[in-house]
Amino acid sequence: MNISMRVLALCGSVLSTGFAAQAAEISIAANSTGKGLNFIREQVSVFEKQTGHKVKIVSMPPSSSEQFSQYRLWLAAGNTDVDVYQTDVVWAPQLAEQFVDLTEATKDVIGQHFPSIVASQTVDGKLVAMPMYTDAPALFYRKDLLEKYSKQPPKTWTELAETAKDIQDKERAAGLKDIWGFVFQGSAYEGLTCNALEWIASAGGGRIVETNGDISINNEKAAAALDMAKSWIGTISPQGALAYKEEEARGIWQTGNSVFMRNWTYTYALGNGADSAIKGKFGVVPLPAGAEGIAPASTLGGWNVAVSKYSKHQDVAIALVKFLGSAETQKKRAVELSNMPTIAALYDDKDVAAAQPFMPLWKPIFETAVPRPSAATKVKYNEVSAKFWGAVHNTLSGTGSAAENLELLEVELTDLKGNGW
Template sequence: MRKMAVLGASMLVGSLLHIGTASAVTVTISCSATGHDLEQCTQGAQAWAKKTGNEVKIVSMPASGQLALYQQLLSAGSSDIDVLQIDVVWPGILAQDLIDLTKYAGNGTAGDFPVYVKNDTVGGRLVAMPWFADAGVMYYRKDLLDKYHVDVPKTWEELTADAKKIQDAERAAGNSKMWGFVWQGKNYEGLTCNALEWVQSYNGGAIVDASGKVTIDNPAAVNALKMARGWVGTISPEGVLNYQEEEARGVFQSGDAVFMRNWPYAWSLANSADSPIKGKVGITTLPMGGANGRHAAVLGGWQLAVSKYSKNPDAAASLVMYLTSEPEQKRRAIEGGYASTIEALYKDKDVRDAIGPFADSLHDNLVNAVARPSSITKTRYNQVSTEFSGAAYAALSGNTDPAASLKDLDDKLHGLSHGGKW
């Protein structure tokens, strides 16, 4: 039965692309097939193989369902994949099946943004290495802010007022499709990210604190959701409650929104040759929750980890350290536009020339980045996130008062936490 389960999982993952030359050790790494990911991952792995004399096999992963595939393979004790590319919220979920990389990393994490190292450390074990970064950012129409003599907003209150002012003026001028602000409001992980940014910006905590205590039922968090509820139907369309990243980008890139919350990937698309708003877009940190609030961007990005079922853990860890090293991250930034997890590279001239004018904004967002509580809640993170996004959605849609919604969420999370013992 176990052998059949492993075989079935392997068939689901996809065919192996064999690269490199014969050598003493073969290491298999999973690489995303999204965009340039497979090409860039393959190039880095090939360089490591050439340098070490080892052999590499690449598993091309599908665009969705990776976590379920990993869980199936790992639960079967499969050694089919040595190095796993994992999302930023998966270290806590998969930690028990990953090796501790501490002895291999040495001081290799010293240059990484601390939030990534903390996120990838579960129970005192470094179960993954940061590979490339992501964080929520605010896009805005430079031309429209200039047209109406509006400064880039520093707080959510300023953004709300500016969005309304420009939206109303543009509609009065004949652009009936203009909206002030688009974001991700559908009930899914994207809403968890957006809502956590609002809550954190008002100093409302991170749902569950570092000790495992549930903290979401507080006045600051309630105020954050009340603010966002006020956007729906005023500066944001009612349909924003069905928006994911691409729906928000579609509206913004069509020229029908003043502000947009999204991830850095949208920058190159907004400035592509066929984009109606090419050259008209600015990027900045997400606003603070009032004068006493803070800038808060939810952490995204991908990590590399080694399966504890690997037959060649030392070689697999060597590949991880090579791919996450500063020289390799610099290459990926220049050739593929990937945001580095190493802070010093944001001052590197070659990197700054490659990733464009959003280098400083992205750096500032990563400095202020907020990790979702996945490392604390471990295997229950998906339940925590689902409950949180559901509570936020209920408040945003007007089905439940924000205060009542968060009180109900608090009760549910306490039931999941077993007194903080996640």
């Protein structure tokens, strides 16, 4: 019996109390980015048909910051209306006390997943969320345009800016007035934390708060990285990038109006969709480094599924969580959405490689991806991130210099830390 069948059999089995399991209705809160929500609907439908249980989907906003705020309110109130939560990789330390320990229930399958991702969802020895898919951003580039102008994908951010400006200017002169060199996520939200962490870490400027809890953000290399990004606004990136999240950047890119884009891997499948102006015209490579000799930095992302300790149907909720995180479901997600599996063996799967040729190349990126400092800052991470993205956004928009904003940020983080995280 394969993993999915064992998981589904659990739902129709006799509960430990000795009473036959009756059909239950549970709910899952899931985000609405891209085609992910439709995929969840399809998989939930399979789960319902094979188990007799009903699953209601509570659609959440695409902004992870807004989603987290709503989760925190529901869980603090002991909400019993939501049984399963789709969770960002950084939320485990903040919400651990509100979730069921999945260690025992997943012991038959958890060993298939990348150890680093399992560790990110383990708090005080308690597995608080089941890995569903992981992510690390890539640099998307217009292969046709780089070939047209005899350019290579950039290895550094400086090379990116130079190549982007050169191609942008030449394409505009040829009549493509709306094209830009580079689009990214510059809005004041969690996505900007990810972008800016990549700029700073790849420049040797640290990781905001280090693993030992030390606040490292106020340094010259970090300031230089932010000054570099500020120089993009209005030159190779539109002023509107200061309000872009993932989908706004993808919209510019997918209509053919950008040479480069920094985004998560879910956009690969969408870019090759039937309605895409750039289908078959682009490639992906790892993000650039800050300078020669310094490794690039890709922020570790991804989503997991957790069971609320307030759920009245925890057994059914756990079965759904295992089903959504199973090898079969992850393979479908990889093939259909280009979402990256958390199960290492799927990177060697011939069907996955055939559907997503770039995916096997990403396996080593996950082994060295840069985590956000959620483990170090624990329950205070969200405040740390908000203060960080605020300082970065001020810099990009011209409110204070990078050096001034990082000096102020250090003071704010020191005050927030107090006697310890």
